[in-house]
Amino acid sequence: MVAPYGHVSRLAGITDAAAGEMMQLTRRAERVIESAYRPDGLNLGMNLGEAAGAGIEEHIHMHVLPRWRGDANFMTSVSSTRIIPELLTDTYNKLHSAFREK
Numbered sequence: 001m002v003a004p005y006g007h008v009s010r011l012a013g014i015t016d017a018a019a020g021e022m023m024q025l026t027r028r029a030e031r032v033i034e035s036a037y038r039p040d041g042l043n044l045g046m047n048l049g050e051a052a053g054a055g056i057e058e059h060i061h062m063h064v065l066p067r068w069r070g071d072a073n074f075m076t077s078v079s080s081t082r083i084i085p086e087l088l089t090d091t092y093n094k095l096h097s098a099f100r101e102k
Contacts, residue, residue: 002026003061010048011060022062028099029064036098039066 002025004018011019030042043065047053054060 001061001063002029003059007059009054009058009060011046014060026062026064032095032098033064033066035101036094037066040069041067043067 002022004014004022006014006018008014014022026044030044033039033042043063045063046060047055047063048060050057
């Protein structure tokens, strides 16, 4: 997840510099996740507003999620259920190392 420091409800509410930094961090997250997990693809996205599924409407953020062929898991967006295929500490260690290298 990539989020600006400022609390705003819309992408249009941040500065051009903050938007650029968000995109740079999103691109970095893309490289790191591809390196660490070797997914078949990625989902990048923002939910702006309650109707779009924003959990915290006053704070925008970009999701960066690995996806694999045959993966049709939309549990989080449909039923607020979280499915994690590995221990959170393993995920942290894997991504922390990869972010330090990239």
